[in-house]
Amino acid sequence: MIDYDSYGPEKVLEVYHPKSGMRGFVVIDNTALGPAKGGVRMTPTVSPVEVSRLARAMTWKNALADLPFGGGKAGIVANDKHMTAEEKEEFVREFAEGLKVVCPEGYVAAPDMNMAEDEMRIFAKTIGDDKSCTGKPKDMGGLPHELGSTGFGVFHATKVACEHKGLDLKDVTFAVEGFGNVGWFVSKYMTEAGAKLVAVSDSRGVVIDEKGLDFEKLAKVKKEKKTVTEYGGNVEPSHSLKTVEADVLITAAVPDFINAGDVDEMNFKIIIEGSNIPMVHEVEELFHKKGILVIPDFVANSGGVISSYVEYIGGSEQDMWKMVEEKIVTNTKNVLKIAEKEGCSPRMCAMKIAKERVLKKCKICKV
Numbered sequence: 001m002i003d004y005d006s007y008g009p010e011k012v013l014e015v016y017h018p019k020s021g022m023r024g025f026v027v028i029d030n031t032a033l034g035p036a037k038g039g040v041r042m043t044p045t046v047s048p049v050e051v052s053r054l055a056r057a058m059t060w061k062n063a064l065a066d067l068p069f070g071g072g073k074a075g076i077v078a079n080d081k082h083m084t085a086e087e088k089e090e091f092v093r094e095f096a097e098g099l100k101v102v103c104p105e106g107y108v109a110a111p112d113m114n115m116a117e118d119e120m121r122i123f124a125k126t127i128g129d130d131k132s133c134t135g136k137p138k139d140m141g142g143l144p145h146e147l148g149s150t151g152f153g154v155f156h157a158t159k160v161a162c163e164h165k166g167l168d169l170k171d172v173t174f175a176v177e178g179f180g181n182v183g184w185f186v187s188k189y190m191t192e193a194g195a196k197l198v199a200v201s202d203s204r205g206v207v208i209d210e211k212g213l214d215f216e217k218l219a220k221v222k223k224e225k226k227t228v229t230e231y232g233g234n235v236e237p238s239h240s241l242k243t244v245e246a247d248v249l250i251t252a253a254v255p256d257f258i259n260a261g262d263v264d265e266m267n268f269k270i271i272i273e274g275s276n277i278p279m280v281h282e283v284e285e286l287f288h289k290k291g292i293l294v295i296p297d298f299v300a301n302s303g304g305v306i307s308s309y310v311e312y313i314g315g316s317e318q319d320m321w322k323m324v325e326e327k328i329v330t331n332t333k334n335v336l337k338i339a340e341k342e343g344c345s346p347r348m349c350a351m352k353i354a355k356e357r358v359l360k361k362c363k364i365c366k367v
Contacts, residue, residue, distance in 0.1 A: 002027075002052040007059065007358065008071075009052055010036075011106070015098030022091045024076040026099060028107055029055035032362035035105060036072025037062055037305060039112030039135075040095070040123070042088075046075035050255065057276050058305070061298035063354035064335075065327055067309045072107045074099075080114045092119045096126035109133035110145070110308050117144040134308035143311040143320050145304055151185025151252075152321070153303020153328040154274040158190065158248060160332040161270050161295050170194035173210075173246040175268075177201050177238075178253025179228050182274050182301070184219065186250055191215040199244040202253075205229040206241045242266055251278035258283060263290065273297035281347060288345035296347040298354070299335055303328060 002012065011028040025048050028036040038058040051073045059071025076095050080088050099107065109123055110133060117137045124130050124140065136142030162169055172195040176183045179202050191197055196212040204227045221231045229235045242262050249268045251257055258279040263286045271287065271294045284294045303324045310320040339349040
């Protein structure tokens with residue numbers, strides 16, 4: 001069941017098309033700071049509960065990034081790997097038709113899992129308003145997520161966290177869960193900075209090399225073979241990534257990747273949540289007690305929504321890179337400084353900041 005509290009969700013809208021079988025939903029969590037902002041994902045297992053959790057994460061993410069957006073998220077239940085391009089387009093169009101009652105005044109969409117700029121073109125045209133979504137193609141004034149703004153932000157959060165721990169990136173080893181858009185770009189920026197990538201996973205497994213994986217070769221293998229496991233060398237099941245020997249783990253794919261039973265076996269110095277909700281908050285607290293620094297998702301991976309905001313106000317690609325770096329670096333440093341001073345976990349500190357900003361503007365929240 002969806003959890004409701006004094007912050008929201010304000011609205012939960014389900015859309016169904018009887019003829020095609022398209023089913024989707026949007027959760028508008030909180031609009032105190034502005035229209036709800038969050039991506040649309042398309043997976044066969046996405047649920048209203050998952051979307052509501054992600055929408056709440058967006059409420060805190062936008063507040064902490066100090067953006068005039070509330071929190072929202074949407075999902076379409078479908079496996080695009082088993083669909084033609086025409087069928088996928090039809091689903092996106094039917095979903096957008098159902099969201100005309102809330103877009104763009106109450107909800108602003110964006111790409112998420114298995115959704116990209118082409119789908120945002122369809123979404124915006126169906127709604128009839130370019131302000132209904134971000135991540136659109138360049139010819140529509142968009143700053144596509146394919147530019148890698150989220151991974152760029154995750155890299156800067158990782159850099160700040162390493163500095164906080166007294167680690168030089170040139171001496172750091174790291175592992176990445178997921179090699180999609182976020183994982184690809186954060187791996188690129190980290191290796192360019194001199195860090196050693198020792199393990200990376202996707203849905204088919206994890207490839208491990210303590211001497212370091214070659215990013216260019218890995219990127220080529222992923223593009224041509226569709227999986228990192230074709231890289232060669234030591235290949236293990238995906239869950240083996242959790243026990244890899246490395247300084248930093250960067251999550252960049254699925255929700256709930258780490259659970260309480262994993263904590264004792266994991267010995268990273270830092271975990272960066274490049275993906276949304278890779279673990280529940282209680283698990284983060286267990287890592288905090290163990291002395292492992294966890295940078296929360298809504299601190300580390302807000303590069304995408306910062307980029308969305310720049311697009312929303314008509315800014316340029318150069319404006320985007322500058323704002324992402326400035327906000328991510330400032331926010332991460334601020335959260336770590338206060339967390340160290342108060343002796344609490346980074347999430348507890350970041351949540352306090354975000355909640356204060358929402359409550360200051362919220363007319364319907366219980367204070």
